[in-house]
Amino acid sequence: MQKLSEKLRKRLPRIMLNLAVIFSIWFIATLISPAVQSLGAVIPGSQISAGFIIIISMIIVMGYFAISVSKDLLSIAEGISELLLTSTRLAREGEEANFRKAIKQVVIAVFLIILTPIIPGTFALIPVVGSTLATVIFFVFLAFSLSLFWDSGKVFYKTLSRYTEKIADVVAGEAEKIEAKAERAKPKAKPKPKRKKGK
Secondary structure (H helix, E strand, O other): OOOOHHHHHHHHHHHHHHHHHHHHHHHHHHHHHHHHOOOOOOOOOOOOHHHHHHHHHHHHHHHHHHHHHHHHHHHHHHHHHHHHHHHHHHHHHOOOOHHHHHEEEHHHHHHHHHHHHHHHHHHHOOOOOOHHHHHHHHHHHHHHHHHHHHHHHHHHHHHHHHHHHHHHHHHHHHHHHHHHHHHHHHHOOOOOOOOOOOO
8 A cells, every 4th residue: 555645646636637627617607608608509499509519518627627636635635644543543343444535535525525616616617507507506505515524524533532531531630630739738726735634
């Protein structure tokens, strides 16, 4: 298995390049949208316009690069999880698979949030049905991202709860030591002298 540093050197430049392509296509689609929507039908008598075909083609290309970015991000997420598992032992034996999955979920959720204003915005450029598709895709992206964060959050909460319990035990132990020292340092009360009878 490749080290995280090797994966970053290999995949990070490709991720940045592919993201630049996605943003460029989105920017170009936004610029040419008014002209594209004014184009007539490709097939006479049909509802399919040249603008529809152009925008759909751009979306397909963006989707291809988005999938490529996702694969590279998942590979880097795998490297991050391996590094954390070996260096910090965050997960117990038998929980490694869930921890790796949680890291991947967080990475994909963040990537979807980045794409949320871009992909639905490009769908909005499709003539006639664009605004409806954009709204549906926006809420799908949002719901899927939240579900990924929820699933991964449960794993991280369980992991961090064990560490907070250990920290609480350490703090409580130190407090007990201080309390014991304070107890020993207290001056002992001297017994009162007994009065002699007959006085």
